[in-house]
Amino acid sequence: MQEEFNDLFHQLLEQNKQQILRICAAYSKDTDEKKDLFQEVVINIWKSLPSFEGRAAASTWIYRITLNTCMRARMKSNKYQANHLKLDSIHFETIQNNDSVDPHATQIQINNLYRCIGQLKDMEKNIFLLYLEDLPYKEIAAITGVTENHVAVHMKRIKEKLLTCLKS
Amino acid sequence: MKFLWKSVSDFEIVTFEKELLNQEVRQHVRSFNKKILVRDIVEIGVAVMIIPMGVFIAYLLPDFFIRTGAMLLIPSALLIIYKILRARRFKKPGQHFISNQEYLENNLVNYQNQKQLLGSVLYWYILPPGICALLILTGLDLPAMKFYYALSITIGLGYIVYWLNKVTISKKIDPLIKRLEEELGELKGM
Numbered sequence: 609m610q611e612e613f614n615d616l617f618h619q620l621l622e623q624n625k626q627q628i629l630r631i632c633a634a635y636s637k638d639t640d641e642k643k644d645l646f647q648e649v650v651i652n653i654w655k656s657l658p659s660f661e662g663r664a665a666a667s668t669w670i671y672r673i674t675l676n677t678c679m680r681a682r683m684k685s686n687k688y689q690a691n692h693l694k695l696d697s698i699h700f701e702t703i704q705n706n707d708s709v710d711p712h713a714t715q716i717q718i719n720n721l722y723r724c725i726g727q728l729k730d731m732e733k734n735i736f737l738l739y740l741e742d743l744p745y746k747e748i749a750a751i752t753g754v755t756e757n758h759v760a761v762h763m764k765r766i767k768e769k770l771l772t773c774l775k776s
Numbered sequence: 777m778k779f780l781w782k783s784v785s786d787f788e789i790v791t792f793e794k795e796l797l798n799q800e801v802r803q804h805v806r807s808f809n810k811k812i813l814v815r816d817i818v819e820i821g822v823a824v825m826i827i828p829m830g831v832f833i834a835y836l837l838p839d840f841f842i843r844t845g846a847m848l849l850i851p852s853a854l855l856i857i858y859k860i861l862r863a864r865r866f867k868k869p870g871q872h873f874i875s876n877q878e879y880l881e882n883n884l885v886n887y888q889n890q891k892q893l894l895g896s897v898l899y900w901y902i903l904p905p906g907i908c909a910l911l912i913l914t915g916l917d918l919p920a921m922k923f924y925y926a927l928s929i930t931i932g933l934g935y936i937v938y939w940l941n942k943v944t945i946s947k948k949i950d951p952l953i954k955r956l957e958e959e960l961g962e963l964k965g966m
Binding site for chain 2: 614617618621622625626629630633646650651652654655656659660669672673675676677679680683695696697698699700701702703711714715717718721729730731734739740741742750751752753754758770
């Protein structure tokens with residue numbers, strides 16, 4: 609039983625770790641905060657796992673936990689000090705990307721994108737991050753709790769905001 | 777934009793040491809639960825201890841004021857325990873897997889309850905034991921100077937508790953409520 613639990617936990621993490629990291633980065637001011645957030649998400653996945661019934665798609669479940677944890681951490685950083693976790697079992701590795709035509713320019717574009725995403729309100733940010741993760745509106749609606757129509761209307765507004773920000 | 781977003785992962789990867797991760801996570805959850813338990817014992821334990829203390833004082837000192845004050849400590853302590861337990865019932869910890877909107881709504885209710893609890897601290901945490909203390913002080917038949925000195929300390933302590941709770945509400949809880957209301961208002965106003 610415990611072994612099945614552990615296997616499921618690792619399987620979910622392995623399948624979703626890069627998505628989780630990207631979202632944590634969008635909610636963080638710096639690398640340390642991103643790592644703290646990622647670790648907090650891992651802990652919350654573990655804590656929530658007994659409630660995972662497989663009815664919702666695993667990705668929907670993981671995205672919900674990730675986004676809720678990130679929103680909560682932002683509230684905490686305003687209110688109390690966020691938990692500073694230190695899990696030695698998780699390694700973050702920066703890699704040299706040779707595939708990219710100009711890694712430096714790509715990095716600047718990514719930072720710019722993060723900066724503009726950072727200016728959005730939390731729920732707008734959630735909707736847009738899920739859009740960037742290539743999720744259909746139906747799944748975005750299931751994760752965020754708003755209707756598909758609302759997602760569509762929000763997306764229009766968010767894109768306008770982001771385009772203005774990216775051009776500036 | 778989507779392509780750019782996905783390319784973030786070309787620059788950083790995450791790896792896990794499975795066995796160590798299991799140990800660390802389990803250890804973290806255990807220590808977290810332990811902290812919650814200690815907090816419960818500290819918060820409620822003090823109030824629980826007041827009950828036999830009240831009985832003991834009432835039994836030991838026959839003065840009318842002291843006996844009344846000591847006996848009133850019992851319902852005061854029970855009220856504090858009831859308020860803390862009731863407030864805790866509203867909290868929904870650990871439910872991270874619900875939708876974002878539900879999560880925000882739950883947090884809003886949680887903070888509104890906290891605000892209500894801290895805002896009414898005068899009536900359930902300060903005044904009832906304060907009145908008991910006043911009765912006991914009256915019954916102790918202290919010299920006037922000592923009586924006023926003890927009374928000032930009692931009122932001062934009560935004021936500090938009141939002030940700290942007011943500050944917590946205005947500096948910490950109110951901004952969070954405002955932010956949550958804005959987020960939810962924006963979603964519903966569409």
